[in-house]
Amino acid sequence: MKIGLIGYFMAGAYSDDLIEYVTKQLFLEVNPDIKFDSTILVRGSAGSNPSYLNSFDLLVHCGGSFLGKCTYFPVRDIDEWHDKVKTPLAIFGAGYRYEPDKEPLTPDQKSRLNLLFSKSEVTTLRGHRTMHHLKQNGIDVSKVASLGDPVMACPLKLDIKPKLIIGNVRNMPEIEVQHAKTNEVQMFMANVYDWLIDYYNKPLTLISFRHNIAPDNDITGAQKTRALMRHKEKVTIQKPNDFREAVNHMSEACFWFGQRLHPTMFAGLQGIPFVGVEYQFGKLLDWYSTVGLTNYVHTDNATLDGFKEAFYKSEESIEKLKHVLTIRLKEIRKAVDDIIGLV
Secondary structure: OEEEEEOOOOOOEHHHHHHHHHHHHHHHHHOOOOEEEOOOHHHHHHHHOHHHHOOOOEEEEEOOEOOOOOOOOOHHHHHHHOOOOOOOEEEEEEEOOOOHHHOOOOHHHHHHHHHHHHHEEEEEEOOHHHHHHHHHOOOOOOOEEEOOOHHHHOOOOOOOOOOEEEEEOOEOHHHHHOOOOHHHHHHHHHHHHHHHHHHHOOOEEEEOOEOOOOOOEHHHHHHHHHHOOOOHHHEEEEOOOOHHHHHHHHHHEEEEEEOOHHHHHHHHHOOOOEEEEEOOOOHHHHHHHHHOOOOEEEOOOOOHHHHHHHHOOHHHHHHHHHHHHHHHHHHHHHHHHHHHOOO
16 A cells, blocks of 8 residues: 655654654554655645546645645645545644634635545544634534644653753744744743743753754754843753654653644653643644643743743643543544545
């Protein structure tokens, strides 16, 4: 069986590489003979070529976004190929980039989403907020399930030996279209990291989960945040070579505080106390709405006191997450079985 994976892969974002890895592992658990091709997007227009799409036994849109700036081939052009492609399509844990400045959806966007959901034979989304926004925009979600992010089923297990505070900061000019300016968010992060260093009396390591796109990268964000801190000398910045190296750094975490969704999620899965930052598109809140946690801060009103309130919920949140995972993992694995059963 040959599966074409559709997602935001090979773009320098380790979070998306982690989604790709987890998705492959989940499918290989069911059928170890599956072959994958994750290059559909980077092939450009070939990714919308019916003959190319028909060369697969199954197409799976996993993680990432099916609407917004990160929507590429073939989802972007589904209206051109949907009636010419016989290969079954499934959506597995995809997210919706909620952009208030672009709401409500245009008629073309609504048409494309309804077409995508009608073409997809099994559809699961990342969170309840995604479902809510789609319903608000008149999208038919009657055959859609909200099960959570595929990374919730990540098989990687770290040997946790807490020594450091671990986090990451994103340098993101586009953040100005929503809650706060980038430098304001970095100042908030700096204040929190200084407080954590005082609280734990441990140094801080900031990990890059994206490093090859300027100016949107975590190295620059980490450098700017460190420059704003009192404890500059206690901050190390790591530039991993791949997603495995990035998450392995978290084995030394006594606490995680960072912007990116999937490392935050991964910390919780490893039993590391954590607080996440909702900073754009509602991605973090989408996942939180699915697992029922509230240990996060939002950049539209972020303060150090607000962080402390979330911080003191972190241990309790780990226990809640364990309970939720028991249910969600069964649902996610059943969805994988259903998707493979389409072939």
